[in-house]
Amino acid sequence: MMVRTGEQYKEGIDQLNTAVWVEGNEVKGKISHHPAFQGVVQSQSELYDLQHIERLKEVMTYTTQKSKERIGMSYLIPTSKPDLERRRKMVQVWARHSAGLMGRSPDYMNTVLAAFASSVHLLKDKPNCFPEHLKQFYEYARSHDLSFTHTFVNPQNNRSQLSFLEEGQTNARVVKRIEEGLVVKGAKLLATQGGITDEIIVFSAPGVQDKSHAFAFSIPSDTTGLKFACRPSFVKDASHFNAPLSSRFEEMDTVVIFDDVLVPWERVFFYDNVKVANDFYIKGNFVPFTLHQIVSRQVIKMEFILGLAQMIVDTINISEYQHVQSKVAEIIKGLESSKALLLSSETNASLDDEGVMIPDKIPLYVAVNQFQETYPRFTEIIQLLGASGMVTLMDETQFHSAIGTELDHYLQGFEVKGRERVQIFTLAFDLCMSAFGSRQSLYERFFFGDPIRLSQIIYQSYSTDSYTSFVKEMLEREKS
Ligand SMILES: Cc1cc2nc3c(=O)[nH]c(=O)nc-3n(C[C@H](O)[C@H](O)[C@H](O)COP(=O)(O)OP(=O)(O)OC[C@H]3O[C@@H](n4cnc5c(N)ncnc54)[C@H](O)[C@@H]3O)c2cc1C
Structure with missing residues (x-):
């Protein structure tokens, strides 16, 4: 097999x-x-x-x-x-x-x-x-x-x-x-x-x-x-x-x-x-390989969140408001940054002495560490856009009951019937507010390590020498 x-x-x-x-x-x-x-x-x-x-x-x-x-x-x-x-x-x-x-x-x-x-x-x-x-x-x-x-x-x-x-x-x-x-x-x-x-x-x-x-x-x-x-x-x-x-x-x-x-x-x-x-851990390929898998997955998760955010916006027709656009744009920025960081890790990959192609780990660390902060914010954005829609939910059996037709009418959204609207918001609830959804936030925050210590690793492994030289050069220029 x-x-x-x-x-x-x-x-x-x-x-x-x-x-x-x-x-x-x-x-x-x-x-x-x-x-x-x-x-x-x-x-x-x-x-x-x-x-x-x-x-x-x-x-x-x-x-x-x-x-x-x-x-x-x-x-x-x-x-x-x-x-x-x-x-x-x-x-x-x-x-x-x-x-x-x-x-x-x-x-x-x-x-x-x-x-x-x-x-x-x-x-x-x-x-x-x-x-x-x-x-x-x-x-x-x-x-x-x-x-x-x-x-x-x-x-x-x-x-x-x-x-x-x-x-x-x-x-x-x-x-x-x-x-x-x-x-x-x-x-x-x-x-x-x-x-x-x-x-x-x-x-x-x-x-x-x-x-x-x-x-x-x-x-x-x-x-x-x-x-x-x-x-x-x-x-x-x-x-x-x-x-x-x-x-x-x-x-x-x-x-x-x-x-x-x-x-x-x-x-x-x-x-x-x-x-x-x-x-x-430190010298082996665990970190770069695993981070590459993680960021590849997180990009897809952000695409899903963005799609859902836009569906909420469309379902209750709130796209004209500036703050709504700016909140959805936050998700777009997160998605585009992670996609770019992922590609950068591949473009700047290098062969090790064993002939293995190692993705550049710094952009990947940055993407994962950013996601630890932005993922909970994205779920907050879904709540801020959805507002009461996040709780005006109905079990499916309600739509098959004697009050089903009324619910389909009174819970309607913009150009969608009540059942369809509830289905979209139930998905948003499960993603952001259910026990499952809360665990997702905890997972993205911690599963690859504590975000505080991860940013410490980024700091410690990032060479800033060329940038301090840059500043020194500028200071030298001022003197002459
Ligand atoms: C949903 C979920 C699934 C997971 N799945 C797995 C799995 O399948 N396999 C696996 O092996 N692990 C798994 N983990 C564990 C994960 O790797 C750890 O949660 C992560 O490494 C953080 O460790 P901790 O939870 O023990 O937090 P702790 O280290 O106990 O941290 C608790 C708090 O103390 C602070 N703190 C602790 N020590 C320090 C320090 N030295 N410096 C600064 N601050 C510190 C932290 O910042 C944090 O605020 C999972 C975690 C979660 C939440």
Whole structure:
């Protein structure tokens, strides 16, 4: 098997005996049938099916020199600028299907794995490192089109700078190194889509300081001792009219518990090596590759938000007002900036010593850091434009009831009937005000790290030397 169908993905996760805990109960039976997961699993399976549509074959899949069978494009390690364009187009086909609302569509983690596999040289000849395991695992994953969740960050119990003194208490750590592999105990903060993927990739948190916390591995989701504890589900209603987004795209977040989990050696990429753990983030391709995937998705999400904002404007006919135009223009500016930054990262990409084409990460960092601030503002704009329309909503059954005709009349918008108007505003509500919508804002703010520390990284990695020289030159000129 090379490129999976949606049905094969569903069968794969249903066959696993993954320990997923929701509202006090362990999920029994097929997880794809559980109300908290069935919508997102269906959407994810539709994404896999897109890889099989003939007209999308060249966009969504590729062949390697070794194999004539097609492989998912999300696994492609780029070696040229056209490869980066191919990757962007693939991400955007998948993002369009979920309006960019599935942050963890399979391309996200497949990109991460491709980034890791293209950074294996950083593990070569280093103590407790197994570059060949990582390479073999990448090849195995792409040839089986596996799905992944991941967890990096440690539980949020003490974020003081001295918290490393207490690392041992909760954080997942290696407690034994035995003949069969590593034994891991403790917890990790979050795994979005935990429980509905074949595997989980586990990495030490950035900035790790203790060797028992410095590791990287991947294990099947149903490994003995591994548990996914879910937050409450944000699926309010399975109806696509009443909950158009949360019924389809609610990606569960889970706390991951390792109860003496055995990680077999062949799945260990490195362990007990603090320097490698930190270098792998900083010097490897994780950041540029992942940011390129993220910005490609966020562009599509902004296109969706812009389309929705304009539909609200048209539905209640408010386009003549200057502040309305200026609010919609804010979204246009965000969209155009991210598109330009994405293209700039590709134009200024460069080959590394291993022959891998690395997108320029600064424009991508800027785009993501800006989106952390603008996304909540965009949802605010939708509320400011929609006003009471955001709450004059009706369940679909109301339109089929005895008062349906009256509602269709009294809730009408400009040139649209009540039902259609309510459908548009229900979509806006689900995007901006439902529990699902609020989580989207939190997600865009934090999923790639704290915005404060991200802007610090931009500051620290941006060379301002030529600009200070520019100013000095000007001062020199004043003197003469
Ligand atoms: C919806 C969602 C989904 C996620 N999914 C995943 C996932 O699938 N896998 C995964 O591994 N992670 C995931 N994450 C975790 C994400 O990577 C973290 O939220 C992010 O790195 C921030 O860490 P934190 O939440 O622990 O915040 P904290 O680090 O606890 O920050 C809390 C507050 O303290 C401040 N603060 C803390 N430390 C410092 C410091 N050193 N300097 C300055 N200010 C500081 C922050 O600015 C912030 O205001 C997800 C997060 C969210 C919200």
